[in-house]
Amino acid sequence: DTAVSQTPKYLVTQMGNDKSIKCEQNLGHDTMYWYKQDSKKFLKIMFSYNNKELIINETVPNRFSPKSPDKAHLNLHINSLELGDSAVYFCASSQGMSLEYFGPGTRLTVT
Amino acid sequence: GQQLNQSPQSMFIQEGEDVSMNCTSSSIFNTWLWYKQEPGEGPVLLIALYKAGELTSNGRLTAQFGITRKDSFLNISASIPSDVGIYFCAGHPTPDSNYQLIWGAGTKLIIKP
Numbered sequence: 001d002t003a004v005s006q007t008p009k010y011l012v013t014q015m016g017n018d019k020s021i022k023c024e025q026n027l028g029h030d031t032m033y034w035y036k037q038d039s040k041k042f043l044k045i046m047f048s049y050n051n052k053e054l055i056i057n058e059t060v061p062n063r064f065s066p067k068s069p070d071k072a073h074l075n076l077h078i079n080s081l082e083l084g085d086s087a088v089y090f091c092a093s094s095q096g097m098s099l100e101y102f103g104p105g106t107r108l109t110v111t
Numbered sequence: 112g113q114q115l116n117q118s119p120q121s122m123f124i125q126e127g128e129d130v131s132m133n134c135t136s137s138s139i140f141n142t143w144l145w146y147k148q149e150p151g152e153g154p155v156l157l158i159a160l161y162k163a164g165e166l167t168s169n170g171r172l173t174a175q176f177g178i179t180r181k182d183s184f185l186n187i188s189a190s191i192p193s194d195v196g197i198y199f200c201a202g203h204p205t206p207d208s209n210y211q212l213i214w215g216a217g218t219k220l221i222i223k224p
Contacts, residue, residue, distance in 0.1 A: 004153075040216075041148075041197055041216070041217050041219075042214075042216060042217075043154070043199065043214045043217075044214075045211060045212070048211070056211055090153050090154075092153075100144075100156070100212065101156070102153030102154050102155070103153050104151075104152055104153050105151075105152070105153050
C-alpha cells in the first residue's frame with residue numbers, strides 16, 4: 001500500500017546512455033512532481049504535472065523529458081547522461097497546491 | 112530560483128536537549144511546511160501551517176507560522192536518537208498560482224553520543 005513508489009531505487013550507468021525512472025502514486029492525487037537532490041541535499045523542483053498537463057518546467061536541460069501517461073504515473077526519461085546528472089531524484093504528489101508526498105528516491109550514478 | 116533562509120545549517124546536540132530551527136523569507140508566504148528526511152528516504156511531512164500566528168504541535172514537535180508571514184520556526188523538545196536527520200522548511204509564496212514549493216537548504220540534526 002505504498003503511496004508514492006519509484007523504480008529503480010538505484011541506477012548506475014555510463015555517460016552517454018539513456019535511462020528512465022518510473023513513478024506511480026495510488027493516492028488519487030492530481031499533481032505529480034520530479035525533484036532533484038544534489039550531494040549538498042538541496043531540493044530542486046524539475047517538473048510538475050497536473051492532470052497529465054505540464055504546469056512547471058524549471059530550467060533543466062532538454063535531455064530530461066517527463067511523460068505522464070495518466071494521472072497516477074509520471075516518468076522521467078534522461079537522454080545522453082552526463083556526470084553532473086548524478087543525484088537522487090524524487091517523485092512526489094499532491095492534491096492541488098496543498099501537501100506533497102515523496103517517493104523513496106532513485107539514486108542515479110553516472111560513471 | 113528563490114530559496115528560503117534556513118538556520119542553523121547543522122546542529123550537534125545531546126540527547127534530551129531541546130532543538131530550535133527557523134526559516135525566513137524576504138517575501139510573504141501563504142503556507143509553511145516542515146519536513147524530515149532520513150538517510151536513503153524521501154522527505155516526510157511533519158507539520159503544515161496555513162495561517163499567520165498558527166502554532167501547531169505533532170508530538171514533541173511544535174511549529175509556528177510567523178505573524179509577519181515571512182518566517183516560521185520548528186522546535187523539538189527532549190530530543191531522542193531517532194530525531195536525527197535533515198529538517199527542511201518549505202512554503203508557498205503568495206501570490207502563488209503555479210503549485211511550486213520554495214525550499215530551505217535544510218538543517219542537519221546530529222545527536223552526540
